[in-house]
Amino acid sequence: MEPRFTSYPITAIVIVITIVTLWLSANRAEADTATKWERHQLHQPSPKLLQMEKRGRVTIYDGLDNSDVDRAMDEQFDRIGSMMFIHVRTNGDELDLDDGCD
Numbered sequence: 001m002e003p004r005f006t007s008y009p010i011t012a013i014v015i016v017i018t019i020v021t022l023w024l025s026a027n028r029a030e031a032d033t034a035t036k037w038e039r040h041q042l043h044q045p046s047p048k049l050l051q052m053e054k055r056g057r058v059t060i061y062d063g064l065d066n067s068d069v070d071r072a073m074d075e076q077f078d079r080i081g082s083m084m085f086i087h088v089r090t091n092g093d094e095l096d097l098d099d100g101c102d
Helices: 008-043 047-054 066-075 077-082
Strands: 059-062 083-086
Touching: 008 059, 008 066, 047 077, 066 077, 077 083
Parallel strands: 059 083
Antiparallel strands: none
């Protein structure tokens, strides 16, 4: 007797691919929301953030575009001591620089 073809493995693969795609989409949307929040904090800081920066708080901005960093250097120069930029993107690509930090 010839083995019968069943669609169970194919169905399982389709389900897994669908779940992974949805999960990746959700994570990307979450990252976009975080980036928007960071841009807002950088360019339009709240009075509370400015007060915390005066007391020594440093805000780490992760994954912003190079244009955002340049704008901050021009418009928010007095706050530079309270900012740290990591994983800066140029042309949509993340910079991969070895900064010597371990």
